[in-house]
Amino acid sequence: MRPLDPRLLRYAASARTFIGMGVVLAIVRTACTLAFCVLLSQAIVGAIGGRSLGELAPGILALAGVGIVRAGAIWAMDVASARGAATVKSQLRRRLVAGITRLGPGWLGTRNRVDVVTTAGPALDALDGYFSLFLPQIVLTAIATPLVIVTIFLQDVLSGILVVVALPLIPVFMILIGLATQAVQRRQWSVLAQLSSRFLDVVGGLATLKIFGRQHRQATRIASLTEDYRVETMKVLRLSFLSGFALELIGSLSVALVAVSVGLRLVDGSLALSVGLFVLLLAPEAFLPLRQVGANYHAAADGVAAAEDVFDILDAATAVTAEAPATRGGTGSLVERELRFSEVSVRYEGRAVVDRFSAVIRPGRLTVLAGPSGSGKSSLLSALLGFVPSDGTIEIGDAALAADRRSLTAWAGQGAPLLAGTISSNVSLGDAAPDLPLVRRALDLAALAELDPGTAVTITGSGLSGGQGERVVAARAMYRALARHCPVVAFDEPSAALDRQAEDELLQGLRQLADEGYTVLVVSHRPAVIAAADDLIELGVVHV
Numbered sequence: 270m271r272p273l274d275p276r277l278l279r280y281a282a283s284a285r286t287f288i289g290m291g292v293v294l295a296i297v298r299t300a301c302t303l304a305f306c307v308l309l310s311q312a313i314v315g316a317i318g319g320r321s322l323g324e325l326a327p328g329i330l331a332l333a334g335v336g337i338v339r340a341g342a343i344w345a346m347d348v349a350s351a352r353g354a355a356t357v358k359s360q361l362r363r364r365l366v367a368g369i370t371r372l373g374p375g376w377l378g379t380r381n382r383v384d385v386v387t388t389a390g391p392a393l394d395a396l397d398g399y400f401s402l403f404l405p406q407i408v409l410t411a412i413a414t415p416l417v418i419v420t421i422f423l424q425d426v427l428s429g430i431l432v433v434v435a436l437p438l439i440p441v442f443m444i445l446i447g448l449a450t451q452a453v454q455r456r457q458w459s460v461l462a463q464l465s466s467r468f469l470d471v472v473g474g475l476a477t478l479k480i481f482g483r484q485h486r487q488a489t490r491i492a493s494l495t496e497d498y499r500v501e502t503m504k505v506l507r508l509s510f511l512s513g514f515a516l517e518l519i520g521s522l523s524v525a526l527v528a529v530s531v532g533l534r535l536v537d538g539s540l541a542l543s544v545g546l547f548v549l550l551l552a553p554e555a556f557l558p559l560r561q562v563g564a565n566y567h568a569a570a571d572g573v574a575a576a577e578d579v580f581d582i583l584d585a586a587t588a589v590t591a592e593a594p595a596t597r598g599g600t601g602s603l604v605e606r607e608l609r610f611s612e613v614s615v616r617y618e619g620r621a622v623v624d625r626f627s628a629v630i631r632p633g634r635l636t637v638l639a640g641p642s643g644s645g646k647s648s649l650l651s652a653l654l655g656f657v658p659s660d661g662t663i664e665i666g667d668a669a670l671a672a673d674r675r676s677l678t679a680w681a682g683q684g685a686p687l688l689a690g691t692i693s694s695n696v697s698l699g700d701a702a703p704d705l706p707l708v709r710r711a712l713d714l715a716a717l718a719e720l721d722p723g724t725a726v727t728i729t730g731s732g733l734s735g736g737q738g739e740r741v742v743a744a745r746a747m748y749r750a751l752a753r754h755c756p757v758v759a760f761d762e763p764s765a766a767l768d769r770q771a772e773d774e775l776l777q778g779l780r781q782l783a784d785e786g787y788t789v790l791v792v793s794h795r796p797a798v799i800a801a802a803d804d805l806i807e808l809g810v811v812h813v
Contacts, residue, residue: 273288273404273407274573274576274577274580276580276583276584277357277576277580280360280361280364280579280580280583281356281357281360281361281364282360283353283356283357283360284353284357286353287349287350287353287356287357287400287404288404288408290349290353291346291349291404291405291408291409292408292412294342294345294346294349295346295405295408295409295411295412295413296412297338297342298339298342298343298346298409298413299409299412299413299416299417301335301336301338301339301342302339302413302417302551302554303416303417303420303551304331304335305332305335305336305339306547306550306551306554307547308328308331308332308335309332309550310543310546310547310550311328311543312325312328312329312332313546314542314543314546315328317542346405347401350400350401350402350404350405351397351400351401353400354396354397354399354400354401357396357400358393358394358396358397361393361396361576361579362389362393364583365388365389365393365579365582365583366389367586368582368583368585368586368587369385369582369586371586371672372582372585372586373651373654373655373656373657376585376656384462384465384466384578385582386465387461387462387465388575388578388579388582389579392574392575392578392579393575393576393579395574395575396575396576398565399573399576402565403562403565406558406561406562406565407562409558409561410558410559410561410562413554413558414436414555414558414559417551417554417555418432418433418436418555420551421548421551421552421555424544424547424548424551425531425540425544425545425548427530427534428527428530428531428548428552431523431526431527431530432523432527432552432555432556435522435523435526435527435556436523436555436556436559438519438523439516439519439520439523439556439559439560440559442512442515442516442519453501453504453505453508455574456501456504457498457501457502457504457505460494460497460498460501461498463494464491464494464495464497464498467487467490467491467494468491471487471491516560517560519560520553520556520557520560523556524552524553524556527548527549527552528549528552531545531548531549532545603754603756603785603786603787604666604754604756605632605633605756605786605788606632606665606666606668606677606756606757606788607629607630607631607632607664607665607666607788608629608630608653608663608664608665608757608788608790609628609629609630609662609663609664609665610626610627610628610629610630610649610661610662610663611627611661611662611663611664612625612626612627612660612661612662613625613626613627613649613652613659613660613661613662613663614626614659614660614661615645615648615649615651615652615657615658615659615660616658616660617648617657622643622644622645622648623645623648623649623652623659623808625661626645626649626661626808627661628806630757630788630790630804631788631804632756632783632786632787632788633783633784633786633787633788634783634788634789634803634804635776635779635780635783635789635791635801635802635803635804636788636789636790636791636802636803636804636805636806637791637792637793637798637799637801637802637804637805637806638650638790638791638792638793638806638808639792639793639794639799639805639806639807639808640794640807640808640809641794641809642794644808644809645808646761646792646808647683647761647792649792649808650680650682650759650761650790650792653674653678653757653759654671654674654675654678654680654759655671655672655674655675665677665678665756665757665788666756674757676755677755677756677757678755678757678758678759679746679747679748679749679750679753679755679757679758679759680746680758680759680760680761681742681743681745681746681759681760681761681763682742682761683761683762683765683792685742685745686728687726687727687728687729687730687733687738687741687742688728689726689727689728690725690726691722691723691724691725691726692712692720692721692722692723692724692726692741693705693708693722693723695726695741695745696708696711696712696722696741696744696745696748697745697748697752698745699749700748700752704752705722707748707751707752708722708744708748709722710747710748710751711744711745711747711748711751712741712744713778714744714747714778714779714781714782715740715741715743715744715747715775715778716740716771716774716775716777716778717737717740717741717744720733720737720741726741735766736766736767736768736771739763739764739765739766739767740763740767740771740775742763743760743763743775743778746758746759746760747778747782750782750787756786756787756788757787757788757790758782758787758788758789758790759789759790759791759792760779760789760790760791760792760793761792762792762793762794762795763775763779763791763793764776764793764795764797764798765793765795769797772795772797772798773797776797776798776801779791779801780801783803
């Protein structure tokens, strides 16, 4: 694990502010530590030399003031750490959600969704330890340790040499312990992901399991995974305690080595009491920051392991982001544009589901993409939106990049869910300032003019029939097309759950969109939809 991954600074800009503040507070804290040791050694030497309390009072007051400032610096670092962790987690979560959206359902379909949710949730929460304990110590070590060593050298060269010789032992043991900890930590997260995935599968299929009487076997399996997670967690804790003991032992022996040298020279009179006492007070401060880094390594390991997974997702999302800005369809009026597929192929795990498909979808016409199940109809729609990788060329007008095409397309996927809220909020999904007249127009085009946009719905569509829920999803795509002037409107099986009358009414709405100049593409195998098409494109199953 790298102490500071450069990608953290790239994906979370607030981390730079946190580090900058940490540098300032570390300098203040180190200066206070040096001043504290100087004042304390002078006060002790003065008391031993017989100076009165009145003579010592200014130094004691200065000592108290320095102590208060040092405590304030430590408190400020704790506050900055807590706020920095919260801000960075918020930024990373927003970027993660945006990155997953950019990668699309095709990428998400190749991943374990529980792992993704765990990464975005409890895994990122583990960054608290990294920002509150580990990173401040890294900054403090980089600043305080060199300054303290230089100060010791200026006061006593021999003590400085002993500190420099003993100091590297701590990083050596940190590296050895870190290698062991990283492997154990990865196993712990792997078991946690398995446990989360298994539990979600059981909850989703509990009714089926009870029907076949297999629920008890799954309970045993979950109990086994829970025990595995407990064992891995205890391994992490055991390493944490052992590493803490080892680092404390090395640090104590190193300070003792300096103390023995100082004591022997104080006895034979070759070292002044004021210098020897100052070095003795300062020597632990040379080792303390580095020891704290090792001790806090385990608190940071969870968060950094999770952050690496987040960075991998963000790197993948960045790789598919076009360098050129997307051509927005949300400004101005509708510009009619053709949708062109040229030699487009889509493959899943090396198997072609669409092979060298070419077609031109013209504006002002209702085009239906038909074919048997498995012929690649939905895959072509996903390729249009950039949700799955594809070969060949897909263009909307002169826009060929996936980000450009997506901004120019309004679409309704098959089985798209409703969200808890009102019908209006579902139709205008993603619009910060919904246009109520456009919401009503979209509902009218989707044959839902009778619905009140203010009606509350749940994620299960409570209060709506299955067909009405499907048409609300279709109205969502129509609203986007109307509000953002997207020239292409695509639907995947929009009438699968509709009766004949509702289907005919929906087709009339699609016809109106086409008559207004939109490029309307409908994926369907329904006879009524096929009969209503101006242009019909039929796909066959690809045999490889």
